[in-house]
Amino acid sequence: MLCVGLDTDIEKIPEHLLKEEDPIFSFNKSIIDATHKYAVAYKPNLAFYEAEGLKGWSSLERTMDYINKNYPEVFTIADAKRGDIGNTSQRYAKAFFNQFNFDSLTVAPYMGSDSVKPFLGYPGKWVILLALTSNPGGADFQLQDTKEGRKLYQEVLRQSSAWATEEELMYVVGATKAAHLKELRSLVPNHFLLVPGVGAQGGSVDEVMEYGRSSNGMGLLINSSRGIIYADRGRDFAVAAEREAEKLQIQMSAWL
């Protein structure tokens, strides 16, 4: 159930890698090789690549090629939080599903059905819609009460679950909002959830496992980014990442 977030920041990777031709790719490659025994998914966060311009875009391309070639069974998530009018969403779908060959993409719901639907219908690809995010500001609008007595994120679940099957739509629910997981599971008992926010952001794996599993006891991808990839900032970074990934995997396994 473990997803490793590749929020690879050129300012945080070990110094000795900066001499490499493509430090971000070298870092990702080592992290992936070290953690793949314990991880079922990798989630590059697009912002970290875009911030480096053309070079960053190229590091992302190399990372995706490496995963798809060496670990084809692994699930990949473009953490892009896109969403735009129809003809534009279509373009983003083309970029992430065809160009980079990601298995899935995170999408923001604010612009409604016709901003999300263009990402659906790609065979084998998934949309992962933001429902309840892990950041403190997630409460500002997502927990807004509606006239009908739902929270906004519940309204998002209610409407969006009619747009697609459970085989093409997942939801993002932050581990820091675990108190809402029980309620949420009553609305979407079977959908997969991508759960960020354990580790650096303080969410609890045990709470997520207790309340977040789907009706068949699975249905979770629990993501840790900084807690794994920056577990050690020196030469032993990959060994430290492997150890942290193993720890999380053991913690999750205890519930299965």
Add this chain to the structure above:
Amino acid sequence: MLCVGLDTDIEKIPEHLLKEEDPIFSFNKSIIDATHKYAVAYKPNLAFYEAEGLKGWSSLERTMDYINKNYPEVFTIADAKRGDIGNTSQRYAKAFFNQFNFDSLTVAPYMGSDSVKPFLGYPGKWVILLALTSNPGGADFQLQDTKEGRKLYQEVLRQSSAWATEEELMYVVGATKAAHLKELRSLVPNHFLLVPGVGAQGGSVDEVMEYGRSSNGMGLLINSSRGIIYADRGRDFAVAAEREAEKLQIQMSAWL
């Protein structure tokens, strides 16, 4: 008040440009040279560049360099609709404000205050927050009634207008939602609005001018993309674009 949207689609640009070394840049350059007399702003839509991978990213970089060098007075908008947890939004800000030197960026509000604030505080740069978008699905959540009797987009205006001054925050309001402009102006009388949706999407310039201006009679950037850049799909595309831009500018001027 005219903003020209550079939604440059390799499948829609005139055939003779496909022989050029960088067709997307060549197209943009001609459009900008032809329309800058009538336009105060240009808005590249990021999806169209991302869809072309590294090449697209490079075309965008060249387009921005060209504008900043030849028309430094022009306002530039990265239509990216980003928004993520704090450390990630910071990265996007770095990408668009520093790397590409855009003057502003469109941001999605769903993740709340701490996803928007990292984009603020860059001297001379602006955040353009989605309020009420031009697409039909914009109604799904943005027009949701809250318990307090506001629409969700009004709640977004209410909260977000406290996060920043009127000199660093604008709002996106679709021309197709002009009926809401009067209400909206009672909440944010002075903020600039970026108004897409005239032209291909069917919004009315006259309605926007009548109800959307700020308290000093200005405060609008009205965007047309496809209606201008694809006015003619042959060799005379730039002349046709100039004519369409002029038409819109005259229509707006009549109200000033």
